[in-house]
Amino acid sequence: MFKKLKNIGDCGIVCDFGEEVNQEINTNVIKLFHHVKMEVLKGNLEGILNYTPSYNKLIINFDLEKINSSKILNFLKSVDFSKISLSQRSKKWVIPICYDFEMDLENMSKTLKINKEEIINIHLNTIFFVYMIGFIPGHPFMGDLNSKLFLNRLKTPRVKIPPGSVGIVEKFCNIYPYESPGGWNIIGRTPIKLFDTQKETNPCLLSPGDTVTFKSISKEEYKKLANE
């Protein structure tokens, strides 16, 4: 099912599913991710440290003291995709967003030549699919945005972005769970906690395959929810 296998550094392997980004390819990536995870849990694959699914790739990281890339390549070549099943229950989420914390709305409006209200409207009317979680804990990559709002990353990433910031790049939308560096165009901010360390067995709110829509709230409502 993957198109290419190659090493990334001396303790990583990339399973490349091609250049395209769509929900079908992403579902295959998630299938392989679950398969590798299960094999590791069953003790069939020693020395694996992490397995990171993204839009169209799965990266497997390992302990170079215990295993090397050629052994993992052999394992991956023997995977029979027709025998991997994916039982997935996707959830639907409504996430509140306040558009008054504008960082990039003004610039976006100028670049796209669309007024701010229209940008907000398109964003509110999109049903987002969660492709993957990553960058920092609990951080979702979601799609697919209307092509009218397609934008590139910022040329130089910001050193600091406030927690809860919602950003867009091309057809994708994200939410920054923590203050962090980043290069996305910030459209608004949510008071919702995406990663909760009090829940040790399941600290992450969203999962790949879930859907998300946004609900607009005022600055007052934001403050109220943020303090809860």
Added chain:
Amino acid sequence: MSNNFFKILRPGINTTFQDQGRFHMQHLGVTPGGCMDLKSFLIANALVGNSKNEGVLEFAYQGPLLKLIKGNAKISITGNVFFQIIKSNKKIDGECNRSYFLEEEDEIDILATKESTYGYMAIEGGFDVKPFCKSISVLSRAAIGPNEGKKIKINDKINFKMNSKNKKSFSTKVKTNNNNIIRVLEGPQFDYFSKESHKNFFSEEYKISNLTDRMGMRLKGAVMKNIFNTNIRSEGITKGAIQVPADGQPIILLTDYPTIGGYPKIANVTSVDYNLLIQKTPGQKILFKLIKLREAEQLYKEHLNSISEIIKNIKEIN
């Protein structure tokens, strides 16, 4: 919670609990994290007879000043560190890569790392802190780990498990490596960059900028011209990935790396040279050298063997 504890009289710049890291969570966006310098970490634990993954205190540039309030402790300091042990107002200059027996009221003042960034303090029996998902490594950016996922601050109480009895001290010899050549492998988007950029990347020195921390190291030097695309589909990151955003200045992703990234990666630092790289300080210059995977694997084996040798050579001080 044990009764033995230190009080923090000065926290230092970036003092955190670290072990070898938190694994099997990268798909939730949780980076493995862990100690920056595995070599110094392993030696610190070995000097006080701990297991290989016992949690330690990691500090950067300036370390903490700790006062032992309750219990006896055997500690070790590794890295290239200037520190003093204070026993009833008498100051003793500390030696790295050896253990010290401390009694109540003693202080340990970790003043600075010398021509390096990170240092470690291990304690016999380990610190008494609560792990999150099997690791005590603090990821301060995401408030994960013990001490509420934060750096150590003034007046914190640092509990440790064991009231030490054995006053014997141990030491070993560690050679410092001042080499500035960092060996790398081709990154997944190596071909995104022009031939001229490849030539520059492997022949011109890069200066480490002030924007450097546990997450990443920003470099200044020859501008990498991207001839294909300055953005890629966000994909999983590996420690030591060298990504190049549109401004053409490379960023090396370090231990607390973001788990997913969207900039093309020209190269990846080899495991063998990772320790050497992260101990470099802002202002220092490095030169990249391209090697092949098999060589990198072999060199890492030799690197691990050299650490085992250092640990085997730990001897009691008379």
